[in-house]
Amino acid sequence: MPFYGFLLFVLYIFLLIQFSGDSKFDTTIDNKTLNDITQINPIQVNQIIKPKTVNEIVYAIKNTTEPISIGGGKYSMGGQTAFENSLHIDMRSFNKIVRIDTTKKQITVQAGIRWRDIQKVIDPLNLSIKIMQTYSNFTVGGAISVNCHGRYVGYGPIISSVLELKIITSNGAIIIANRKVNQDVFYATIGGYGGIGVIAEATLQLVDNEKVERFHQVMPIEEYKAYFDKNIRNNDKVVFQNGNLYPPKYDKIMSISWEKTTKPLTDTDRLIDENENYWLESNLSGVVSWGNSGKWIREYTIDPLYFIPKTVRWRNKEASYDVKELEPSSREKSTYVLQEYFIPVEHIKSFIPKMSAIFQNNKVNVINVSLRHALPDHESYLSWANREVFAFVIYYKQGTNPEAKDHVKKWTLEMTDAILSENGTWYLPYQPHATIEQFQKGYPNSAKYFALKNKLDPDQRFTNKLLDKYNPYTENNLAHQKKKIKEYFRAEEQTVLTVPEWYLVYNPKEYADYLKSGKNPSDFPFYKSIDEYWKLYERSIKLTSKAYPENGEYKTMLQVIGVSMTMEYGLKIIYENTTGRFFSLFAEDKISKQEEIIIDAQKAYSDFVYQTAWYEFEFLPWVKKVWSASDNSDCSTLRKWERTMLFTAEFSFKAFYSKLIEWGAKSSYETPSNLIYLVVSNTDAIKESKDLKIIKKGNGDKMIIAVTRWAIFTTEMKKLANQDVKIYEISGNDEIAVSTIMSKSQDVNLDGIKLLYQSSIVTDDGLKRNVYFMPVEKLLPFIKKAESENVIVEHVYDY
Structure with a gap:
């Protein structure tokens, strides 16, 4: 029983x-979390705008005070396009062609336009983009911000093809920058990762579209430098070239080049079909990622079969690849990520054994290593090619759990030391694992860059995870001070x-x-x-x-x-x-x-x-x-x-x-902290008590305060509502829930306040509990208004 x-x-x-x-x-609550293509760097912003005009961008900058982050296609892989609680400017709707000069072969575009959208317009004019990435999904503004490069022979980064920029600064001013006017701004913005201002427009040099023929040759890695110097480097017929270095031994490389030709086309399509599903390519990448067996299959089966046909196609088609061909079926448990190392051409023989040892010792699942050549760039302040280099583009697979991320950080720091030992550097659009000391050594002109940034943007509003880590002018501001406080951040x-x-x-x-x-x-x-x-x-x-x-x-x-x-x-x-x-x-x-x-x-x-x-x-x-x-x-x-x-x-x-x-x-569990931290400002002195302490004062009247949590937090917020105080963030967050008790006929209306739902008071049918969701800057005005209308502020839910 x-x-x-x-x-x-x-x-x-x-x-x-x-x-x-x-x-x-x-x-559901609106999703304001941004992520990149890897899906391992979620960042929640304060608001997202999608401007279509310059005036919208200027208005947003002038009428907000929070940090500003700028994004396009989100193909950078380490938080370079977002920052917590920032105004995020999504540029992808700012995507018009401003003008084309077919005589000078120049084009001016809004920065949010994709390379592919430019190609559709210039291909009928038999023109082609001079320098861009291998894939056409990227936005022009994003490509300029990272100072991109591709497989183009005889060139360096994209900066050599950029003629002029229109830039919107942190005070909303619009300036023109080129090699004669605002030269320092021009050199800092290209490769500046959005730290100088919003790139509104760019004028680019174009070239003719031509037919190209594919050639390939496999050789031991020891012979590659001599082969490149003899057959590729000074050959003005070669348009595209890269070398595929085969893992896991890294002792053989296949050179793939595309040379100008007058032969008949074997592939008559002008551009790759945008509706291509890339099922085969995606699955072949999955095969290669199996392990050493997958690498063997690729080297001895997939590649030999793929390169059998003789191929002649248009330059524009070879430049119109879609990143969908790299996309795995799922990124939930594992994901594909890039890194890139720039090694002086004379050092690749000594670097490759170091790279190989780090990959093998750390069991890194490298899918592909592609070598591209780049001439020096002495213009960009954050130049990654202060001398002639080979770029090692590393495409690898990693897990998405915290342990996998920590493992990647470990071997990346080892790799960074190896790169620096060869007087090389690494590309910054990827995970910013490098220490501050490593960064300063790899990018010796960064001090010059940040000094100009500080001059143009003294409040450091234009920021992201990359800039925030390495910017010396943020070291003493509240953004950095709060990181030193244990349990400051709450979900x-x-x-x-x-x-x-x-x-x-x-x-x-x-x-x-x-x-x-x-x-x-x-x-x-x-x-x-x-x-x-x-x-x-x-x-x-x-x-x-x-x-x-x-x-x-x-x-x-x-x-x-x-x-x-x-x-x-x-x-x-x-x-x-x-x-x-x-x-x-x-x-x-x-x-x-x-x-x-x-x-x-x-x-x-x-x-x-x-x-x-x-x-x-x-x-x-x-x-x-x-x-x-x-x-x-x-x-x-x-x-x-x-x-x-x-x-x-x-x-x-x-x-x-x-x-x-x-x-x-x-x-x-660890004993939870009984304190919660806020960034606030006020014109009067905040009154400290046993439950409210000033922790750190910043520039102006901003400060970090600590308040006792739970019921006392609500009480303290009610006290602050009667002072001239503004809240910027609470516990690293920009929104918070509040419940009120009121009669069923009452309500509290305030712009920016969202009623999530009504709840019952089970012992009194005449009352209701309203649960609101609001920006933290609205919290104190909301409390003040509610109490003025005899509404009980029941609780402020402090995470």
Whole structure:
């Protein structure tokens, strides 16, 4: 019987949960998380704009104060196009051709245009792009920002084909920069990763479109330099060339070149079809990524078969590849990533053994190493080719878990030392693992670049993860100071996910107030309370499902405490509607001393959990207090003993259970900080107290303050709402949830405030709980407005 009774109880709890909640809730928070092609660098920004005019860009810069990040196709792979809580300018809709001069073979374009979109226009004119990447998906602004290169022979980076730029600076000014006017801005912007300003327009040199024929030859790596010098370097017929260095031994290389020809076309298409699905190429990359067996298959089967046909095609077609051919079927558990090393041409023989040893010792799954040649660039301040170099383009596969990321960082730092030992450098569009010392050695003109950036952008508004790491002018600002504070940053989704957890604070208070009012405990709406919890849970999970990565650990915790609450209230539903109702028939108008203590205990518990973890509450002293109380009243003895026995069972079990939970929590988790940090400014002096401290003052009137968390945080925010204070971020986040209690006829309307949903007050049908989501800069004005309208600000959910 006990076994079947247990099964029935489990079924009962299951049904309670199944018939609770709000499965039809379908609202989600807007996704403002940006990622790059690798999908391993998510960054949440404050707002995203997609301008189509220069005026829109200027307006956004002048009318915001937060950092600014700039992005195009998001093919850089280490946070070069985004920054936390920034105004992100997505340039892809700023994509018009401004003018074409067919006589001079020049084109002026808006920076958000893709190479492919230019090719569609200039191909009928029999013109071609002079320098671009191998793939045509990239935006022109992005290509200029990284000072890209391709497989073009006889050239260096793209800077040699850029004639003029139109740039929007941090104060909204529009300037023209070229080799004669604003020369320093021109050289800093190209290869400047968006740190100088927004590239609005670019004027580029074009060349003629011509027929090209493919040639290939496999040779030992020792012979490659001599072969290149003799057959490629000074051969003005060669348009494209690269060498595929075969892993895992790196002792053989295939040179692939495309030479100008007058032979008939074997491939008559002008450009690659944009609807090509690249199924074969993607799957072949997957085969190569298997391991050494895949590398062998590629070297001795795939490549020999692929290069059998003689191929003559248009230059523009060979320049119109789509990155879809590199895209794996999924990037969830593993992803493909690039690195690139620039080694002086005379050092490749000594560098390759070092590179090979690092890859082999660290078991790096290298899919391809492509060597491209580049002439020196002495113009760009962040030039990666201060001398003639071979670029080693490394395409490798890695896991997406934290351990895999740490492993990549480890061998990348080793590789960076090897590169520097050969007087080389590395390309910055990839993961910024290099130390500050390595960066300064590899990019000796970076001080000149950052000095100009500081002059044009003294507040360092144009930034991203790359610039933030290496910019010496940010070392003492608040952005860097907050990184030194342990537990400064908290996940923003927590502000929504904590709402159901906090309901286990609100509901005990409702229960305590209900008992204090003298109402029958058996009439308390236990099922409505269960239903309300699961509604808040399902809404919170749905709301955060698109905007944030899944927080599986916290979700599991909410499920566990939800089931615990359901079990407790499920038992009370059974008890209070049977035994409890029977003994309530004997209840008197006046309650016993024991019942008064029981009500005080429930009130003490509900007050306690507002600021402290529930399992730290001392349950047993209250049990002792009930049993030691003397009662000489003429209250119902039966009711007194029934309530006493129920309370004793409840608090005794919670005392035992709380110790288990406390032991588990302390053994599994670090003690959480009881402080939360804010970046604020005010015109008056902020009043410090034991719960509010100024941690660091920055430039102007900005400062970092620390505030005690949980219930006290809400109290302190209410105090700040009455001062002239502006909040810029809380715990590294720019949005926060707030709940209010008000009558059903009330509401609080303020621009920028979003009502997520309404929630029930289970003991009072005349009231409602509204849960709002708002920018942190709106928090204090919202509190002030709510209180002025006699609306109770219940809680500010501090992540």
